[in-house]
Amino acid sequence: MAQQRAAPKRRRALDDGPPVDPKIQKLLHAARGGDSDAVSELIPLLYDELRALARSQRARWHGDVSLNTTALLHEAYVKMAVQESPDWRDRSHFMAVACTAMRQVLIDHARRRQAKKRGGGAPNVTFDDIEKLLAASDPRTDTEDDALLLLDDCLHRLADRSPRQARVVECRFFGGLTIPETSEALDVSPATVKRDWAMAQAWLHQEIQVQPEASNRRPTA
Amino acid sequence: MTEPLGERWKRVEDLFHRAFDLDSEEIERFLQAECAGDEPLKAEVSGLLKGVGPAEDFFGSLGAQLFAGGDDDGGRASNALHETFDPVVGTKIKHYEISRLLGEGGMGQVYQGLDTILQRGVALKFLPDFAPDSEPYKRFMLEARATAALDHENVCIIHEVSETDDGRPFLVMALYEGETLRSKLRDGALSIEKALSYAIQSCSGLAAAHGAGIIHRDVKPGNLFITRDDTVKVLDFGLAKLPDITLTGTRRAMGTLTYISPEQMSGERVDPRTDVWSIGVVLYEMLxxxxxxxxxxIAGVINAIMRADPLPPRMLSDSIPEELDAVVMSTLEKDRERRPESILALKAQLLQCK
Structure with a gap:
């Protein structure tokens, strides 16, 4: 049922405002509460918006922030038919959910591609490989997928320690949100976001560097 | 790892946050006082604090690698974000199944695909949208067809020139295993033997094209593909004629700019010796x-190409033989009359240097 496209409902929502799609609202609510199944169900509904977000994020990494991620997501939010509650906080929370969804789509995609190539399993990459990837890129490399999966692995462990820091990473790294945007999305002060982001990066960097051999690790569900 | 999660982590996090804005001396004093002899705790927090800079660099590059995609001359390759959301990947165009994005540049995207009729891998290059009836488009098609007719070991094979149902042109090319010279050059200079071999092979491929009346115009490391068995395949003939390729100050144009001849730069009519120049620049860089x-x-590069004499390669690496040094310098003569008269003449001179 997650595959159903919500196009007719969305169009209706744009044309005559509310009523809100109760299914989406329920999913958003559950996702906000940390229900990852709800995020998975939201992904097909969010897909077009995520694609647009991906485009804007590319621009951001190029150093050219011609598109505004926040504006984009607000628009997505409106399209997702939650107009009835124009509370900024709902919109901000929606952004955090979208960033989580973004991470999930990327990871699922990398995992599927990898499964096709070598039967799936744990990321088969070391810190050195990622460093090499960053130094020089081979057009046919699989390291990007591996790097993503390894990062995801470590991020799960970070979430065990600090769910908030993990969400900051989702917003900043996977969603491409700025510090003020992340602060709004997670309802945490900008100063805390800044420090969380710094500490999360330092911790993940350490973790990635001390990864044991890939064969000893199990994929995180 | 036996790291106790809850309390310990809270402690680390708390100290990290409080120490974050202090300078390094203050951090030392602060941690000394706060950790009260718990050396592992102190080490962990100060390790994290010291790790922030390198970690930010790491995530900055990783983010750029995964999400930005594209490169100054399109030599770079896949990127996770784009591919994940790429509307083309996973679809079928004509009888080609598109499996992944190989690279992206100023001239459109290149995808890996499967020819479902002949059951072989292919590379599909989609060109930028421009009017099908326009003069550049027609000229490009003409030249693509001429290149497709070339049959030379050192020219990338073009199987087909086609159009999507909505009229977007694309090239179907052979799929090779290997990497571009650009990617090889990231590790610095090559051995003299390799450099000579690649340059000579490039000359052979270009000579075949010149024989058919095709000037490449955009010879650069990103357009020289090196297969796993060290065979050079020259890519992208005639693409430099597309209107999308400009010499204005975009980042993208930079890769092209570095290898372009003075006469091409100043908009004069070019002849095959423009490719001689570019091979000279590439060879210089390989050596x-x-x-x-x-x-x-950009302004500096333009000025240097138009006016400055490059340092002889031997000044940079004294293992380069004198005669090779002289050949490279002759290809970089501003006045094309003073360069080797043709790509075949250059090839012959390079063979002498072996």
Whole structure:
């Protein structure tokens, strides 16, 4: 049922405002509460918006922030038919959910591609490989997928320690949100976001560097 | 790892946050006082604090690698984000199944695909949208067809020139295993033997094209593909004629700019000796690891190409033989009359250097 496209409902929502799609609202609510199944169900509904977000994020990494991620997501939010509650906080929370969804789509995609190539399993990459990837890129490399999966692995462990820091990473790294945007999305002060982001990066960097051999690790569900 | 999660982590996090804005001396004093002899705790927090800078660099590059995609001359390759959301990947165009994005540049995207009729891998290059009836488009099609007719070991095979149902042109090319010369040059200079071999093979491929009346116009490391068995395949003939390729100050144009001849730069009518020049620049870079006319400011590069004499390669690496040095310098003569008269003449001179 997650595959159903919500196009007719969305169009209706744009044309005559509310009523809100109760299914989406329920999913958003559950996702906000940390229900990852709800995020998975939201992904097909969010897909077009995520694609647009991906485009804007590319621009951001190029150093050219011609598109505004926040504006984009607000628009997505409106399209997702939650107009009835124009509370900024709902919109901000929606952004955090979208960033989580973004991470999930990327990871699922990398995992599927990898499964096709070598039967799936744990990321088969070391810190050195990622460093090499960053130094020089081979057009046919699989390291990007591996790097993503390894990062995801470590991020799960970070979430065990600090769910908030993990969400900051989702917003900043996977969603491409700025510090003020992340602060709004997670309802945490900008100063805390800044420090969380710094500490999360330092911790993940350490973790990635001390990864044991890939064969000893199990994929995180 | 036996790291106790809850309390310990809270402690680390708390100290990290409080120490974050202090300078390094203050951090030392602060942690000394707060950790009260718990050395592992102190080490962990100060390790994290010290790790922030390198970690930010790491995530900055990783983010750029995963999400930005594209490169100054399109030599770079896949990127997770784009591919994940790429509307083309996973679809079928004509009888080609598109499986992944190989690279993206100023001239459109290149995808890996499967020819479902002949059951072989292919590379599909989609060109930028431009009017099908326009003069550049027609000229490009003409030249693509001429290139497709070339049958030379050192020219990338073009199987087909086609159009999507909505009229977007694309090239179907052979799929090779290997990497571009651009990617090889990231590690610095090559051995003299390799450099000579690649240059000579490039000359052979270009000579075949010149024989058919095709000038490449955009010879650069990103357009020289090196297969796993060290065979050079020259890519992208005639693409430099597309209107999308401009010499204005975009980042993208920079890669092209570095290898372009003075006459091409000034908009004169070019002849095959423009490719002689570009091979000279590429060879220079293969031998020395440096670009003869610099690589930074666009204005500086333009000025250097038009006016400055490059340093002889031997000044940068004294293992380069004198005669090879002389050949490279002759290809970089501003006045094309003073360069080797043709790509075949250059090839013959390079063979003498072996």
């Amino acid at each position: 020395t690891g440096e670009k003869p006319f610099g690589a930074n400011k």
